[in-house]
Amino acid sequence: MRDDYIKGALKMVDDPNILVNLVSLRVKQLKRGNRPLVESLEKLSPEDTALREIMEGKISYELATNLEAHGNR
Numbered sequence: 502m503r504d505d506y507i508k509g510a511l512k513m514v515d516d517p518n519i520l521v522n523l524v525s526l527r528v529k530q531l532k533r534g535n536r537p538l539v540e541s542l543e544k545l546s547p548e549d550t551a552l553r554e555i556m557e558g559k560i561s562y563e564l565a566t567n568l569e570a571h572g573n574r
Contacts, residue, residue, distance in 0.1 A: 502546070502548045502549055502552065503549055503552070506549055506552035506553055506556060507520075507552060509552070509553075509556035510524075510552045510555040510556045512556075513555055513556060513558065514555060514562070519562065519564075520555070523551070523555060523560060523562055524548060524551045524552060524555070527547075527550075527551035527554065527555075527560060528547045528548055528551050531547040531550060531551065532547055537550045537554070538554045538557075538559040538560070539553045539554050539557055539559060541553070
């Protein structure tokens with residue numbers, strides 16, 4: 502993975518742990534055949550593609566609230 506892509510993605514997702522999870526989920530989707538959301542003149546690895554998508558705001562996330570995370574107990 503390219504350092505500049507990691508640094509750029511961390512500007513969009515402050516928590517490195519969340520970034521790892523986002524990249525992991527997106528890489529699985531790309532390897533299953535989903536199309537990239539960014540165009541590139543160079544051949545990028547699925548990991549770099551996911552990082553660029555996050556960097557460019559094509560991938561977002563939402564954190565669950567405590568009630569949602571615990572099943573509305």
